[in-house]
Amino acid sequence: MIRAFCAAVLVAACSMSAPVSSPATASGGRCSPATAPPARSAPPTSVSTLRQAYFCVLDHYYGGPAMDPAALLKSAFAAYTQDLMRRDADRSDLRLPELTGDRDSDWAAFAEVLGAGDVSALRAAITAMVAGLHDDHARAVRPALQPEGGPAGTGIVGLSAQQGEQLDPAAKPPLFITSVLPGSPAAKAGIRAGDIIVKAGGVPAFIGNTVNQSIVAAFAADPVKLTLKRPTTGRTRAVSLKEAPLTRRPAAVTAKPLPGGALHVRLPGFFEGAADQVIAQLKGKPKAVVLDLRGNGGGSPREVRRLLGAFAHGMVTSYFCPLKGECVPNRSDDGVALLGSRLIVLTDRGCASACEDFSAAVKDNGLGTLVGTRTAGAVSGPAEGYLLDDGSLLLLPKVRHLGPARETLDTIGVPVDHYAPMTALDLATGRDPAVARALALV
Structure with missing residues (x-):
């Protein structure tokens, strides 16, 4: 059973255990089973990539045959337009076409509206399409190549509210660090398990009694800026952490x-x-x-x-x-x-x-x-892995x-x-x- 958790929120680089095939095998307009390591280069995400993702979900996800294809495209279109708006690149002619529930004719109408497509918005559309399945093990992943010298990060590898790639909506205050890698930038800065995160990137960890999901983005910054409180003393201090190479011991009992x-x-x-x-x-x-x-x-x-x-x-x-x-x-x-x-x-x-x-x-x-x-x-x-023509991967149970x-x-x-x-x-x-x-x- 694949737990697709990847500590990218806390560590800048992580490996992906699912195998991926070379882009050349993802051809013919359909996704292909992932069978080999990822290629070091691939074409940019295109409308053809989105088409592959759409039919891949319908063909290979266990619930695909019973799904409403129009629902997939609506999720994709909403994310596509939202990404354009965030970048002040919205188009006045961009409107969702009439969708009938026929997967082929709906895709044809959808693709005609997109035209050449926007790379960033297309990636957002693929992510949203898969997220719309509401299945924890269904993911759209762009495998990151491991940097020279191995993985890097701050060394903070556990949070009290951590739940996969988000923070647990049921978590109660405070948010605190549960694990720090020895020898990491966090350890050298004196950060310990139990230290309470008051703010990350200037953003409060909780709004009232609700965990603030937006602080996840603060851990992707470099440096990571934290306001910490030591529970044994009540002392509060600001810490700025630059990423550095990390050494992880193999998992062991x-x-x-x-x-x-x-x-x-x-x-x-x-x-x-x-x-x-x-x-x-x-x-x-x-x-x-x-x-x-x-x-x-x-x-x-x-x-x-x-x-x-x-x-x-x-x-x-x-x-x-x-x-x-x-x-x-x-x-x-x-x-x-x-x-x-x-x-x-x-x-x-x-x-x-x-x-x-x-x-x-x-x-x-x-x-x-x-x-x-x-x-x-x-x-x-x-989940099984399926390759798209831009080198990204769909994980579908x-x-x-x-x-x-x-x-x-x-x-x-x-x-x-x-x-x-x-x-x-x-x-x-x-x-x-x-x-x-x-x-x-x-």
Whole structure:
């Protein structure tokens, strides 16, 4: 299951795990399956690219055959004209043509109105068309080439309200930093986990009790200008961060013993081999496993099923459902030896996609207890990549995801059994309410 989160808001460059083919394979007026690394150059976005995206959604998105083509074009046209207006480039003759719902004739009328098209507005139209599917795993992506010397950024790689590429609309004040890369510009500036962001780029983090989504753009600036408050002292200071090369350690499972015969295991993502790394840490068969999935952005559904197989056999872990026909059950990997340990899972709003798949399977099958906060609500079926002629990529799920009880998790998330949120002061002082609550349950 692809969690398409890319920390571009916080880090200037990030890699994309989905393969992409060379532009030459995207021909004949249709998108093509992504099969190879991206080319270093591609033609500019054109009306032909928008046409590819339109038919690609209708042909390959699981809900495409049942969609109203006119709705796709309306979303695209609204974004197209808004982009022109923002740049004072609106056209007096630009009006949405009459659309009938016939995909071919509607496109012909639409293309005639656009004429040669505007590159920036066309890109906005493609993004809006895919965003209009309201599917977290459906994305329009322009892969960025990794700069010389590797990825660069400020080193702030976690926010309390972070939820994919936006900020969690359910977040409550304050907004605080949850993770800083060692040796990064942020670390060298003395920024620590728990520091509260009062403003970013001069923009307040919250308007009343509502998180301000517009501060996302402030993290894309260079330098990034922040007003921070240290929760332990109340001191406020201004910081300006210039991007610099970053060193990221490969994702890995870590573990440490807890009182009462429990083991705290942190799993940062369902990357290849993640399940076996966790199982290796549990060979001593501890009395209880506190599996920490906070900030786990997802990964492979195969790893989810394999890890669940260490706690129960013969269970349905989730369903993948086509537009029509029967849903296909996913099942635990029963080739994994059972551990027999009690399971307590820690979740938060950063637990997304495959992480939610795992959490729902634990909850619905009665495998353990969930502690922390509700998960992100950002889960869908596995997405496949399709290349457009400008070198960009559409990620489109072929199926939709349901939990083991056939419940929808996307936009909703998995609720916890025991609410134990992390605060800025907790992070700053080294307290962990979720772990404390878990220990009380052991």
